[in-house]
Amino acid sequence: MTAIANQINALQEELPRGVTIVAVTKYSDVSDIQKAYDAGMRDFGENRVQDLEEKRVKLPDDIRWHMIGHVQTNKIKYFTNYIYMVQGVDRCKVLKELNKQAAKDDVVVRCTLQVHIAKEDSKFGLNESECMSLCKEIDNGVFPNVECVGLMGMATNTNDHSVVKREFEGLKTLFDDVAAKYPHWKWDTLSMGMSGDYKIAVECGSTMVRVGSKIFKPQS
Ligand SMILES: *Cc1c(COP(=O)(O)O)cnc(C)c1O
Secondary structure, eight states, X not given: XXXXXXXXXXXXXXXXXXXXXXXXXXXXXXXXXXXXXXTTOOEEEESOHHHHHHHHTTSOTTOEEEEOSOOOGGGGGXXXXXXXXXXXXXXXXXXXXXXXXXXXXXXXXXXXXXXXXXXXXXXXXXXXXXXXXHHHHHHTTSOTTEEEEEEEEEOOOOSOHHHHHHHHHHHHHXXXXXXXXXXXXXXXXXXXXXXXXXXXXHHTTOSEEEESHHHHOTTO
């Protein structure tokens, strides 16, 4: 078995049933991605539109691609016709453009709203009130070609587990608040946790972890 397959198996055994693993491929080449696919992975995440375009044409077409980066709105048109999920919509402009391009392609694009939970300003995302007001617009049918299925967030990069835990718990609370307010929505994705903090995220209620280096660069 390849090292990549070993890592995937270990991760699958460790995570509770119902938690989806998105293998983040931003540092990986096509042959490593193929190894992960052969080990059973179907959800993959890229953060750059150009890299996604180049890699996906060389890989099986039943892969569910997740766009996980901060996207420039002028690039959205390149992926609306095939993307499985856009994580995360970090500003209103992205939601508008997604809706517009998805309408042109006559598709409905699945997305999560990205909420800023970390201390670093360099990380992107909506604040809670922006998130709630977007939810209201979504509920009013302003974006018919977008289906918003949950929230995504990145915690502060710190060894202090209590900080990370507090941030993830905050996101889970917001997730539950939206669920309670819009019970008619399909709202089942709480995307939080990466290689360094997925264990904490899962304890806090994550349903989707985005893991790159732990799968593809296990030694580091
Ligand atoms: C890179 C990245 C990940 C994966 O990070 P690792 O630490 O390599 O697991 C997850 N989510 C986003 C948004 C990323 O950019």
